[in-house]
Amino acid sequence: MDGTMATPGTKPKMITPSKRTALLGAMFLMATSAIGPGFITQTTVFTVQLGAAFAFAILVSILVDIAVQLNVWRVVGVSGLRAQELGNKVLPGAGWFLAILVFAGGMVFNIGNIAGTGLGINAMLGLDPKIGGLLSAAVAILIFLSKRAGMALDRIVVLLGAIMILLMLYVAIVAAPPVGEALKNTVLPDKIDFLIITTLIGGTVGGYITYAGAHRMLDSGATGVAHVKDITRISVLGVIVTGIMRVLLFLAIFGVVAGGVTLTSSNMAAEAFGAAAGEIGMRMFGVVLWAASLTSVVGASFTSVSFITKSTTSERKRNLLTVAFIVVCSIAYGLIGQAPQKLLIFAGAFNGLILPVGFALLLWVAWRRRDLLHGYVYPKWLLIVGAATWLLTLFLGWQSLSGLARLWTS
Numbered sequence: 183m184d185g186t187m188a189t190p191g192t193k194p195k196m197i198t199p200s201k202r203t204a205l206l207g208a209m210f211l212m213a214t215s216a217i218g219p220g221f222i223t224q225t226t227v228f229t230v231q232l233g234a235a236f237a238f239a240i241l242v243s244i245l246v247d248i249a250v251q252l253n254v255w256r257v258v259g260v261s262g263l264r265a266q267e268l269g270n271k272v273l274p275g276a277g278w279f280l281a282i283l284v285f286a287g288g289m290v291f292n293i294g295n296i297a298g299t300g301l302g303i304n305a306m307l308g309l310d311p312k313i314g315g316l317l318s319a320a321v322a323i324l325i326f327l328s329k330r331a332g333m334a335l336d337r338i339v340v341l342l343g344a345i346m347i348l349l350m351l352y353v354a355i356v357a358a359p360p361v362g363e364a365l366k367n368t369v370l371p372d373k374i375d376f377l378i379i380t381t382l383i384g385g386t387v388g389g390y391i392t393y394a395g396a397h398r399m400l401d402s403g404a405t406g407v408a409h410v411k412d413i414t415r416i417s418v419l420g421v422i423v424t425g426i427m428r429v430l431l432f433l434a435i436f437g438v439v440a441g442g443v444t445l446t447s448s449n450m451a452a453e454a455f456g457a458a459a460g461e462i463g464m465r466m467f468g469v470v471l472w473a474a475s476l477t478s479v480v481g482a483s484f485t486s487v488s489f490i491t492k493s494t495t496s497e498r499k500r501n502l503l504t505v506a507f508i509v510v511c512s513i514a515y516g517l518i519g520q521a522p523q524k525l526l527i528f529a530g531a532f533n534g535l536i537l538p539v540g541f542a543l544l545l546w547v548a549w550r551r552r553d554l555l556h557g558y559v560y561p562k563w564l565l566i567v568g569a570a571t572w573l574l575t576l577f578l579g580w581q582s583l584s585g586l587a588r589l590w591t592s
Contacts, residue, residue, distance in 0.1 A: 204402030207336025209416045210343040212251070212395025213423035215481030216386040217346065217474045218291075219298030224385055225428055226451040228378050229435040234363045236378075236432055238371035243382035244425040246571060248418055250387045250541065251395075253568040255417035257544040258396040260555045262405040265393050266489050269543040271554060276543055281489040283536045288390045288486030291533075292511040295478040297519065302472025305452060306465055312519060318472065319512040322479045326501045326508070332401060339480065342473040343423065349466050350430035357437025357458040364436060377581075384578050386424055389533030390485040392540060395420050397488040401497075407558045434458060483507050538575040545572060 229236050254265075261268060266284075269277030300315030307314075328334040395417070399405070404412055431451075438454040439445065447453045455467035487504045545568050548560040 201402050201404050203336050204332065205399060205404055205412060205416050206340055207332075208395045208398035208402060209420040210339040210423065211335070211398045211477075211481050211484070212391065212417075212420040213427070214339050214343045214346075214474070214477035215391045215394040215485070216424045217343075217427050218295055218478035219301070219471065219475050220294075220385060221428070222431065222451050222471060222474060224381065225431045226435050226445075226454065228382075229432050230439060230445055230450060232373060232375060232378065233439065234360070234367040234436065235371040235373040235375075236436070237364045237368040237429075238374060239379045239382060240425065240428050240432060241368050242379050243386060244421060244428075246383050246574065247387050247421045247424070249567045249571040250392065250537075250575075251417045251421050252414065252564060253548065253571075254392055254541070254544060255396045255399065255413050256410065256560075256564070257548050257555070258393070259399055259405050259413035260407055260410060260558050261547065262400065262493075263554065264397055264400065264488060264493060265540055265544065267493065268547050268554060269540070272543050272546050272551065276539075280536065280540050280543065283533075283539065284390050284393070284489045285486045287533045287536065288482045289507070289511060291389070292479060292482045292486070292508070293515050293518075295475050295482060296511060296515045298475030299472050299479065300515075302468050302470075302475055305468030306472060307468070312516065314472075315515055316512060318476055319479065319508055319515070322476060322483065323505050323508050325480060326483075326504045331501045332497065335398075335480065335484065339477050342477050346470050346473050347423075347427060347430065349470050350427060350434060353455055353458050353463060353466060354430045354433040354437065356463075357434045357454075358441070359433045359437030360440050361433070363440075364433065380574075380578050380581060382428075383574070384534060384537070384581075386421075386428075388537050388578070390482055390489075390536075392537060393488070394481045394485040397485055400493065407556055410558075479508065479511075483511075534579045534581060538572065538579040541568070541572050541575055545569060 228239065232239065257268065258265060263271075266277035266281040269280050271277075296315045296319050297311070299318030300311035300313070303309050303314030303318065304311045309317075325331065325334050325338055399413065399416070435445075435451070435454045438457045441457075443454070443457045445453050445457075451471075452464060452467045455463040455470075457463070459466065483504050487500055487507055491500050491503065545565070547554050548565055548568065552558065552560070
């Protein structure tokens with residue numbers, strides 16, 4: 183049972199080709215927003231630390247990510263309202279508080295994302311990272327200045343997402359990891375590290391990433407009770423795409439480490455790609471890092487601006503605000519080269535708070551505000567899963583506060 187009431191207007195509607203493209207774009211926007219420079223660094227470091235046992239951490243994080251996104255996409259999609267609009271209807275001002283958290287965190291991390299594109303171009307072509315970062319920011323700006331910005335956004339994230347997966351698949355095969363050992367540790371891990379698991383969850387459904395795909399879905403028009411099945415399918419597939427990328431990167435690094443290579447440089451991911459596939463591996467790493475960073479720039483910019491605008495705001499105005507957002511982040515990057523460490527810690531703490539705050543507001547809508555869901559009967563099993571997951575997000579939020587504590591004491 184998916185909880186749909188037998189009311190007029192709830193018959194499944196045909197998905198037009200344009201809507202299908204937009205839904206696919208929303209799915210990849212969520213997935214590629216999660217796959218950024220931090221994603222690559224975390225996966226590499228944790229693979230080196232845990233070895234095959236990291237497979238279990240990946241599995242748990244994927245299951246939790248699915249629980250979060252199933253609820254977020256369903257509430258946002260059925261209501262047809264953005265997260266901050268729902269928040270304000272639940273508790274006046276709560277939505278704007280959430281918007282401030284998302285916008286502030288998104289701006290700081292976007293400086294880091296632009297820096298990631300610069301490092302990617304440097305690895306690809308040897309170009310100065312600062313120049314590469316600014317050129318990449320210009321590419322992101324052109325996407326939103328396009329006359330058909332929505333379609334351009336959807337196609338770019340799908341294309342870059344596919345390129346990343348194919349390149350990672352190649353490197354994972356060349357690295358020849360002991361897959362049997364990884365599979366065994368997926369269900370019977372030699373070691374369990376809960377801090378690593380919570381870090382993975384925060385990195386894939388924390389901050390603006392939680393809402394990137396769901397807010398893009400609203401622009402597609404595939405919303406309301408009639409589209410529950412489409413909303414459910416796309417939200418799960420988005421997490422699976424992220425999981426596939428994580429698994430392939432893990433297998434690539436694991437293959438190198440299991441082969442006896444000791445990764446010691448400050449950029450272990452690049453070192454691993456080089457060890458697995460030589461010079462071409464280093465170039466591939468540059469492509470993957472650039473694509474991951476550029477899609478994160480696009481995702482962070484789109485989502486941050488979606489939190490400070492309304493559903494009624496014209497697409498052109500939103501796109502121009504998004505361009506302004508990228509320009510400000512680019513200027514900051516050009517001046518300082520990278521987001522200051524203290525600002526990153528502060529933004530990280532913000533991201534840790536966004537998930538429990540925003541998730542609580544959406545779960546309240548699912549539980550008590552059927553009027554905002556157009557009479558939709560929310561599945562009890564999904565609400566229970568969501569509530570259990572929310573308790574975990576509280577722990578994540580508490581962990582993030584320690585970042586603020588370090589900030590003030592350092």
